[in-house]
Amino acid sequence: MTAERLVIERLGHRGDGIAPGPVFVPRTLPGEEVEGTVEEGRMPAPRILAPSAERVRPRCRHYLTCGGCAVMHAADPFVAAWKTGIVTEALRAQGLDAPVVGIATSSPNTRRRAALSGRRTKAGALVGLHRRGSDQIVAVPDCHVLAPPILAGLPALEALVAAGGSRKHEMTLRVTASESGLDVATEGGKPLDRALSERLAELAGLHDLARLTWEGEPVAEARRPVIRFAGVEVSPPPGAFLQATEEGQSALIASVAKAIGPAGRVVDLFAGCGTFALPLSRGAEVHAVESDAPALEALGAAWRRGTGLRALTVARRDLFRDPLTALELGGFDAAVIDPPRAGAEAQVTEIARSGLSVVASVSCNPVSFARDARILAGAGFALDWVRVVDQFRWSPHVEIAAAFSR
Template identity: 60%
Template sequence: MAEFTIERLGHHGDGIAEGPLYAPLTLPGEVVSGAVEGDRLADIRIVMPSETRVRPPCRHFKSCGGCQLQHASDDFVAEWKTEVVTRALAAQGLKADMRPILTSPPQSRRRATLSARRTKKGAMAGFHARASDVIVEVAECQLLHPDLLAALPVAEALARVGASRRGELSVTATLSEGGLDVAVEGGLEPDGPLLIGLAQEAERHDLARLSWNGEVMATRRAPVQRFGIAEVTPPPGAFLQATESGEQTLLAAVRQAVGEAGRIVDLFAGCGTFSLPLAETSEVHAVEGSAEMTKALDHGWRHVSGLRKVTVEARDLFRRPLMPDELQKFDAAVIDPPRAGAEAQIEQLCTSGVEKIAYVSCNPVTFARDANRLDAAGYALHWVQVVDQFRWSSHIELVAGFTLTSA
């Protein structure tokens, strides 16, 4: 066994020694021993621990792949995540006022995707082990909201009635005002007996809604999500911010970025996470690629009083971004693209004349790339709010505020 010094953390939370050699569950400054297997270290032992190393709060941490950074102090993780964003911006020649990171509390995740499989003795459900398809059963979880833990026996029951012996179910469970909203992918094609079995499990576990391979099997209560004062019933498996506190933090930063704008365009609007709360003071045009999501958003707006006008448009913003002549009637834009960023839409925003932009991102690298393009077009990047709603993971989210300073 050779010894190595960990120099830094990579974007996925693994320690990196000279080589580069990747060493999971290690921290910068630590001296470790291990066997080199390709570009990774195996059989790692900590020879000299970092001062930022702490005892993981969850007893499943070493085996479960749901968290990557429970062995690091909260202060270290906060500083590291902020530094990741700072470095991404610096690589594009940019800097900004980095506001103190805001982190969601433990046991606050309201949405999780579990893996479940039939076994000879019944079924098992949990999270995958690190870099493995092995399912680790978790008797407790420091990440999930206590009410979401009820999804574990649900996933097991659904695997018993509807999974093949060779396949694996992906079970997305979401807390809603109506109860657990469960969407399953990878199950057997439903026949008569399976349909009956699924209905029985929905009843037995008091589910609000159960969807199977994209089709709703049972709706016992509407799985309502509240965005501001509006109530929305998202389509099965629709995107939702992982924690309520994280959502409110992102929303507060978006509100500050758009200021008192009278007309706002919300790009990649989802089911209305930002559109509907912003409509309390502004007219909003919400654009989203999924027609089901825009329908849910529109329904939520039409069934509540006290909001200003909201219009919706189902449109693929990667292939058909809004053009400058469509954007110029808005005072501010909110853009919340997926991890790939939004190059096509950013190009059009650059010449739109929209005065304020709130950019919400889950990928510092593609955000920095798009920020560079906005900067070149005369948009000043004033501040960045990093949000850690995926606690103990390497995942980073942020909101950035831009204003147009030159034509």
């Protein structure tokens, strides 16, 4: 195939450079001239002829092979502006202005929660992240994103995969660096029998894991895993959703508290293990609603152990199928909503119909956030401010905290 020369016009939402065509060119930057063969609208192996002034040397030796990071070749101010732009563009597409008050970017090597891939090999096991655009696993012992306890625990994860993994099938290892040690939950491993259970428990003890859960079954728990939400101690269930970094979590908690202000009674929708409900209960009565029973149990247990917390009630409810109605929301001064990536169109519609005047919104998807923001705006809410939170450094992912009022 004949090589083509192209000039990158802009960066797409997944971090690829986009040239006229469009042609997607990985790990390039706007204004760069590149050369390479184009295959089905992509230039998979570009040669940089004229680099951008924003180009920097990637700090991680795994960057060329690992697919975990997409923009480590770009200067930090450029990445911050790009991620902020993703949010403002999504809102602009809905006809909304974006009063962005800044971006909170997590430091390198602070990601405390990760889903790693593992596969047994002839020599033992391989644990890491996927190669870009491939199901091949790449070992990442010197990763610049994962927190040091997770990096130090890679030999333990390899040992678990060697003992209970398969050469034919890939395993997923969900790892959380808790205060009391690594909390590991696996998927895709061999079925537990007595011999495997004993071997896995032995390995958990040898590598000093706080807890090991295998295919949903408890195998070992030397210590109760502990995470803190603004000082409130929580023991999350195995594999539970948590904010990826403590810095990002702190930025989101502070943003939600600012948005809520002096509200005396707050409803927390999609509450999880209590990331926002528990800190808010220091100054307000909180009703936490969540569909996941183990998460609600962890939230309730944390509240009972806590001190100086006001009344907190919980309810298990699928807010996608059965959102709190406008009438039910009428007893609250403010709402916090932190839905999954799909957003919460049905629940936001009920908020728009309610008498609520204050909403703190947290989202990991600028597109669904903007759609839901449009619903609130149509009901008289003003988007007071937006704070961008970058917990997944050098990746295309971006999170948002925002305040609405009317």
